[in-house]
Each structure stands twice: as structure tokens, then as C-alpha cells.
Amino acid sequence: MDEQHQRSWAEPFKIKMVEPIRMTARADRERFIAEAGYNTFLLRSEDVYIDLLTDSGTSAMSDQQWAGMLLGDEAYAGSRNFYHLEDAVRKYYGYSYLVPTHQGRGAEHILSQIAIKPGDFVPGNMYFTTTRLHQELAGGTFVDVIVDEAHDPAADYPFKGNVDLEKLQELIDRVGAEHIPYVSVAATVNMAGGQPIAMENLREVRKLTKIHGIRVILDAARAIENAYFIQQREPGYHDTPVAKILREMCSYTDGCTMSAKKDALVNIGGFLALNDANLYDEARNLVVVYEGLHTYGGLAGRDMEAMARGIEESVSDDHIRARVGQVEYLGRKLQEADVPIVRPIGGHAVYLDARRFYRHIPQDEYPAQALAANIYLDSGVRGMERGIVSAGRDPQTGENHHPSLELVRLTIPRRVYTQAHMDVVAESVVEVYRHRAEARGLKIVYEPKYLRFFQARFDPLD
Numbered sequence: 356m357d358e359q360h361q362r363s364w365a366e367p368f369k370i371k372m373v374e375p376i377r378m379t380a381r382a383d384r385e386r387f388i389a390e391a392g393y394n395t396f397l398l399r400s401e402d403v404y405i406d407l408l409t410d411s412g413t414s415a416m417s418d419q420q421w422a423g424m425l426l427g428d429e430a431y432a433g434s435r436n437f438y439h440l441e442d443a444v445r446k447y448y449g450y451s452y453l454v455p456t457h458q459g460r461g462a463e464h465i466l467s468q469i470a471i472k473p474g475d476f477v478p479g480n481m482y483f484t485t486t487r488l489h490q491e492l493a494g495g496t497f498v499d500v501i502v503d504e505a506h507d508p509a510a511d512y513p514f515k516g517n518v519d520l521e522k523l524q525e526l527i528d529r530v531g532a533e534h535i536p537y538v539s540v541a542a543t544v545n546m547a548g549g550q551p552i553a554m555e556n557l558r559e560v561r562k563l564t565k566i567h568g569i570r571v572i573l574d575a576a577r578a579i580e581n582a583y584f585i586q587q588r589e590p591g592y593h594d595t596p597v598a599k600i601l602r603e604m605c606s607y608t609d610g611c612t613m614s615a616k617k618d619a620l621v622n623i624g625g626f627l628a629l630n631d632a633n634l635y636d637e638a639r640n641l642v643v644v645y646e647g648l649h650t651y652g653g654l655a656g657r658d659m660e661a662m663a664r665g666i667e668e669s670v671s672d673d674h675i676r677a678r679v680g681q682v683e684y685l686g687r688k689l690q691e692a693d694v695p696i697v698r699p700i701g702g703h704a705v706y707l708d709a710r711r712f713y714r715h716i717p718q719d720e721y722p723a724q725a726l727a728a729n730i731y732l733d734s735g736v737r738g739m740e741r742g743i744v745s746a747g748r749d750p751q752t753g754e755n756h757h758p759s760l761e762l763v764r765l766t767i768p769r770r771v772y773t774q775a776h777m778d779v780v781a782e783s784v785v786e787v788y789r790h791r792a793e794a795r796g797l798k799i800v801y802e803p804k805y806l807r808f809f810q811a812r813f814d815p816l817d
């Protein structure tokens with residue numbers, strides 16, 4: 356290691372506005388979590404001390420973004436902020452056509468409706484909750500084609516987001532390319548633990564799909580974090596700026612759905628971007644039905660301005676190093692205490708492996724759900740379940756999916772918390788781990804039909 360590597364780094368910003376947060380007493384938290392049905396999604400934010408529920412829409416905007424909010428052109432049609440956003444997407448992602456949407460699932464909805472026919476199959480590198488649901492609502496069937504390593508939380512593979520090309524080829528042979536509207540490629544893969552896909556793998560996916568005339572659509576929510584991992588881990592990219600890596604990644608795809616609430620540093624917003632003029636025409640038409648005119652897509656002009664500026668900031672190497680570096684900092688602290696986490700440490704979150712954390716709680720008693728509740732009880736830190744509750748049920752059989760990954764996600768908002776907050780989180784998780792033998796499972800007492808993890812309620816088992 357050279358001298359440079361032994362020096363500390365710090366965030367490339369300073370703080371000029373603060374929002375007080377509240378510490379609560381354990382007795383209060385016992386009441387709050389019971390009232391929330393042991394589901395951290397149903398807690399009130401003001402009862403949470405450090406909020407690691409999600410990095411979605413929870414990032415801190417910069418002074419430049421806030422200044423842009425005052426420059427909103429709130430015209431119904433043809434807002435100047437739309438054109439600024441369109442320029443930013445063309446410049447940094449490289450796609451030709453842009454349809455703004457209120458957030459990522461708005462783009463998923465439109466894409467699924469225009470591209471998927473009933474009976475189609477949509478292969479993807481692991482499912483994402485809203486993405487798969489929109490594919491299913493359009494009559495499609497999601498098929499997981501991620502590499503096997505992704506399902507093993509202890510496997511130390513650097514690109515666990517990779518598509519298994521044999522699985523993809525097998526699906527093409529089985530159902531025929533005409534029944535595969537596109538391959539859904541996420542970068543990074545949220546449900547696998549924020550794991551990246553390699554550039555080489557993307558290139559191979561492009562090669563294979565090109566032969567069969569199948570499109571590739573990128574889930575770009577965290578593509579810049581993915582680009583950073585490529586820069587750090589893939590031979591040949593160490594001196595390439597993340598902005599350039601991002602452009603190359605996108606060049607192997609035909610379009611993307613984007614939740615700008617992730618990489619793009621805004622509190623609301625998303626888009627669908629496409630290269631095909633005909634598909635864009637259909638998207639531009641359908642967005643009017645569900646989101647709004649194609650030059651605002653459910654957003655205010657000021658929201659689009661903040662997004663355009665956020666995209667520009669998000670591709671800065673200094674920004675992304677500090678962002679992923681903070682996640683690594685928390686992950687390393689937990690590893691040093693032998694807390695079982697998904698390896699390698701992901702880009703946006705540290706994922707606790709609830710199967711190994713609570714070996715005595717069977718998956719049907721929701722160990723990850725119980726673990727998220729117990730961390731909240733210990734310290735007021737809020738994480739979320741990513742296991743059997745999130746996986747939901749098979750729409751055909753009604754049976755529970757039993758995912759191999761049973762995780763609690765501690766997700767770090769961008770530019771919001773300090774290293775001291777991370778220390779507090781780590782200490783709390785270690786404390787809960789120390790008391791693991793006393794933990795009990797849960798039973799479900801209310802289950803909504805769609806995306807149950809958001810609103811389900813539980814009771815502790817005796």
C-alpha cells in the first residue's frame with residue numbers, strides 16, 4: 356500500500372443546515388413498534404433516531420440543487436427544466452429520448468405496459484419488488500437469471516450482480532426470443548445486497564441478446580454506484596472516471612428505468628429513457644394517461660431542475676467514493692465484531708444475514724422482520740426487512756416465495772449522516788447480536804395483497 360492509501364478521507368462537502376433528530380426511551384420504543392405491528396415501515400419518522408430504512412428520496416440536496424428549485428419553470432408544457440433534464444440524461448446516460456415520471460415505478464409501469472404482452476417472459480438479474488410486480492401486472496412472468504453466487508450471502512464474488520448467460524440462453528431456447536420483450540438488468544442489484552454487475556458481463560449480455568433481437572433495459576437506480584465498483588474492481592477501469600464508465604454501461608442497453616430518488620440525489624423523481632423512436636412514441640403517449648404530459652411526467656418544473664443538477668453531481672468521483680466509502684465503513688465495523696453480513700459490502704447498504712444472525716428462528720417465523728424490530732427497540736435505528744416478507748407470494752399458487760436471502764437492510768441515505776452516526780448504528784447491531792439467543796420470531800396478522808412488506812402487521816410469537 357502506498358502512503359496515499361493509509362490516509363483518512365472525508366466527505367467532499369460541509370454542512371450548512373441541520374435537522375434535529377430525537378432520541379427516545381426504550382419503554383417508548385416498545386410501544387411505538389407494537390403500534391406499528393412490528394413493521395418498521397409503519398413507524399413514524401419522528402420516533403426514529405437514525406433512519407436507515409431506505410436511501411430512496413432521503414438524500415440531502417446540495418445548495419446548487421436548492422438554488423435550482425427557485426428556478427422552476429412551472430409551465431404545463433415545455434418547461435425549460437425538462438430540457439435541462441433531457442440534456443443531462445443525454446450527456447451522462449447517453450439515451451436519446453426521455454420521459455420523466457414521478458418515480459422509478461412510474462417508469463416501470465409505462466415500460467411494462469408498452470413492451471410486455473400476456474404470456475411473455477422477462478429475465479432479470481434477480482427480482483426487484485416493484486419491477487417484478489409491474490411485469491406481472493402486464494401479463495409477464497419474471498425469470499431469475501442471476502449468477503448462483505448472488506443467492507449465497509457468504510460468497511465473496513466481486514460481481515454478484517452478473518447475469519448467468521447459460522440461464523439466459525436456456526430461457527431463450529425454452530420459450531423463444533419472440534416471447535422475451537427485454538432483459539431487465541439491474542445495476543447494482545438491490546435484492547442481492549447492492550451488488551454490481553461487471554462491464555464484461557454487460558457486454559456479453561448485449562452480444563447474446565443482439566443475436567436474438569432482444570432488448571436490454573437497465574434499472575439505473577444505482578448505476579453510478581455500480582460504475583464505481585467497476586472502477587475499483589474490474590481490470591482496465593481503475594483510471595477511468597465513473598462518468599465515462601456509466602456511459603459505457605448504458606451503451607450496451609436500449610434504455611433504462613430510473614428511480615432518481617437513489618443515485619440522482621433528489622427527494623422525488625424518475626424517468627424512462629429509450630433509444631428506439633417507436634417505443635418512445637408509445638411511452639410518450641401512455642405517460643399522459645398515468646403521470647402527466649411527457650414534458651413533466653408527474654413532476655414540478657423545480658423537481659426536474661433539482662434532478663438535472665443532481666445527476667451532474669452524482670457522477671463526480673469524489674462524491675461516489677465518499678458515498679460508497681461510508682457504507683464500507685459501517686460494514687467493516689460489523690465485520691470486525693463478527694456480525695454476519697452479506698459479502699462483499701454493497702454500494703448503498705449493509706445487509707445483515709438474518710439466517711445466520713438468528714439461527715434458531717425458522718424462515719416462516721420472519722427472522723429478518725424480527726431483527727429489524729429488535730434493532731429499533733435497542734436504539735431507535737430503523738432498517739428494513741428484505742427476506743420472505745418482501746418476496747411475497749407466487750401469483751399463480753398463492754404460496755409464499757422462500758428466498759434464499761433472509762436479510763435486514765441498513766440503508767445509508769446520501770450526504771445525510773456522519774461517521775459518528777455509523778458508530779452508533781454499529782454498536783447497536785453488535786448489542787442485538789450479543790442478545791440473539793433471546794430473540795423470538797413473529798406471526799403475520801395482516802397481509803395486504805400487493806407488496807405486502809410495506810403494510811403487513813405482525814405479533815411476537817411466545
Ligand SMILES: *Cc1c(COP(=O)(O)O)cnc(C)c1O
Nearest residue numbers: 458459460483485545576614616
Ligand atoms: C427504488 C427502486 C425502484 C423503484 O423506484 P421508486 O422510485 O421507488 O418507484 C426500482 N428498482 C430499484 C433497483 C430500486 O431500488
